[in-house]
Amino acid sequence: MLSLNNWRTVCEVIGHEWVLKLLENAVRKGVLSHSYLFTGPDGVGKRTLALEFARHLCCRVSLPPCGSCRDCQEILGRTHPDLKLLEPENGSIKIEQIRELHREAFLAPHRSPYRIFIISDMDKATPEAANSLLKILEEPPLHSIFLLTATSPELLLPTIVSRCQVFNLRPVPESQIQEFLEKNWGVESYKANLLARLSEGCPGKAIRFIQEEELFKRREEDLEAFFYILKSDTVARLEWAGEFGKDEERLKEMLNWWILAARDMLLILEGAREKVVNADCLGKLEATAVKLGKEKTRMGLKELRSILAALHRNANLRLALDVLMLKLPGFSQEV
Ligand SMILES: [Zn+2]
Known part of the structure; x- marks a missing residue:
């Protein structure tokens, strides 16, 4: 388990200064909305920002929050009695979770001016759960504040979005x-x-x-596999694909790395080496890029993206992988 010190490190907001400033001013002036929506890619800091906002709302020592009082610490530890954090359970936010929230939202706060509900990954709510939340947002209890997070506002009911103050978090x-x-x-x-x-x-x-060190190791394996596939003929490629397991999430993870590697190769060919993401593989990326050439690299990137998109639309894993093996340009004489 993480100690409180670790929590502090983990919970520090990186970037997004303008959002924090706006929220701080809103707290200072007492002009608060009942619901806020933070959007942006995974890991950009949406929930961390929501927790930091909760500290702004609950710290009774100072503004910006002191970070060390009981309220601040309990929010970081997620044990504050006026804070409730909802997350997807088994992949989705369910109606039962929102029903419980319904009950709690109408109770008076314990010791803060507000009851704060952070609903993480609202884009993973079932339609029933989303509709039920909408009812609360339409007539929110006076002392309750709802902080929603989602990858993109387009993934939520427009009627929910229109009731929220929306902050789109840009990459840091x-x-x-x-x-x-x-x-x-x-x-x-x-x-x-x-x-x-x-x-x-x-x-x-x-x-x-x-x-997660494993994550880093898997990336290295995935890049090696990418270089291997690019130089292999169809028979070797299909053999390799045949040995790939049935784990769809794993395939998506691998394709994401392949896409980044292909993008890096294009950047190298276009003279923008300083923008390469996989900077530790620069030599190998460059050698491969030169062999493949700009046109084939661009085509490959397009294929990879389209296969990944197909997987997100629930395409058959085996079929998707075989199609990719046949279509991905390479520099073996046969492909
Ligand atoms: Zn404090």
Whole structure:
């Protein structure tokens, strides 16, 4: 389990200063909405920001919040009696969870001015749950504040979005993530730079790389596989694909790395080496890019994206993989 100190590190908001400033001013002036929606890619800091906002609302010592009083600490530890955090259970937010929220939202707060409900990944709510939440947002109890997060507002009911103050969180600059990793996590400069690149503006992703070493190892394997496939003929490719398991999430993860690698190769061919994400594989990426050429690299990137999109639309894994093996341009004489 994480200690409180770790929580503090984990919960620090990286970037998004303008949002925090706006929220702080709203608290200061007492002009608050009943519902807020934070959108942006996974790991960009939506929930962390919601927790930080909750501290702004509950800390009775100072504004911005002191970080060390009982309220601040209990919010970080997620044990504050006036804070409730809802997350998808087995992949979705269910009607039962919203029903319970319904009951609690109308109770008076324990010791803060508000009862705060953070609903994480609202885009994963079932239609029943979303409709039930909408009813609360239409006539919210005076003392309740709802903080929703989602990848994109388009994935929510427009009637929910229109009742929220929406903040779209943009990717955080690489340099800021690198500095955070060096300072707060003690990561050495070279690695911090690589992780910042790989995280694509999402500090949460960089932290996952530190916490889950496996993730980093799998990336190396995936890149090796990519280079192997590009140089192999159809028979070898199909043989390789035949040995790939049935894990769809794993395939999506691998394709994401292949897409990044192909994008890196295009950047190299276009003379923008400094923007390469997989900076530790620069030599190999460059050699492969030169052999493949710009046109085939671009076509390959397109194929990879279309196969990944098909998988997100529930395409058959085996079929998708075989199609990719046949269509992905390479530099074996046969392909
Ligand atoms: Zn405090």
